[in-house]
Amino acid sequence: MSSSAYPQENGQSDLGSVTLIDEVGRRLNCSIEHTLEVDGEEFLLLMPRDTPIQIVAWDEEDEEDFADATLIEDDEEIDLLFPDAQAVLAEQNLTLKRTAYTLTVAGELPEMDEEEILTIEVEESDVELEPEEFQLLASFYHEEQEYGVYTPLDPLLFLARTNSKGEPELLSPEEFKKVQPLLEDLLFDELE
Known part of the structure; x- marks a missing residue:
């Protein structure tokens, strides 16, 4: 590891x-969680300073009392839902922001309630991913469709150069797929 333009102590x-x-x-303002140099290139592990959120659409419950959740990722759909999500979060003194790469909220989050945790199993072709857990912050309706605003329980991290x-x-x-094994090895070695 060589000198970096970013302040750090022990990585x-x-x-x-x-x-x-x-x-x-x-x-999107981020804190630098870690810096690594691989083959002369500097990589940054970044975490948003504000809390990331995700808007989820709820499909009708079927006869087995299960509902399907769909993550809203389309920019046009987010633009339509943003004012409603912003209003319900403002009631909790949270400020919704349209930031780069993810929506975020500023303010003090409510305490975690185990009954308000949503577990989503993400499916990708031929890759088994760990289920993701989210905490419900607020819910609202838009054109008779129910939506929830959730924050991930695990930190959202970005890898940049x-x-x-x-x-x-x-x-x-x-690029991430090529560099990921090297970064995981370096991070693991530094943690030992």
Whole structure:
């Protein structure tokens, strides 16, 4: 590991932060959780400073009392739902933000209620992924459709590299797949 442009101690950030900017100019302030150098390239493990959230659409319950949850990821659909989600979160003194790569909220989250935990099993072709758990923050209706606003229980992390301008940029999915084993090995070695 060589010297980095970002402050760190034992690989861990101490107040270092960067801002990710997406293709439409939205910003996401992140703290630098870890920096690594692999083959002369610097990689940053980033965590949003505000709390990430996810909007979930609920399908009608069937005869077995199960409902299907669908994560809302389409930008146009998020734009339609944003005012309603913003209003229900404001009732809890939470400020919804349209940030880069994920929606976030600022403010103090309510205490976790075990009965309000949603477990979602994400399916990808030929890959078995761990189920993700989310805490319900609020629910609302839009055009007779029920939605929930949830925050993940596990931290949302981004992997970026420092580009030639010294700015962070996210890795593409293909780049991430190539670098992931190296980063996991380095992080594991540093934790020992």
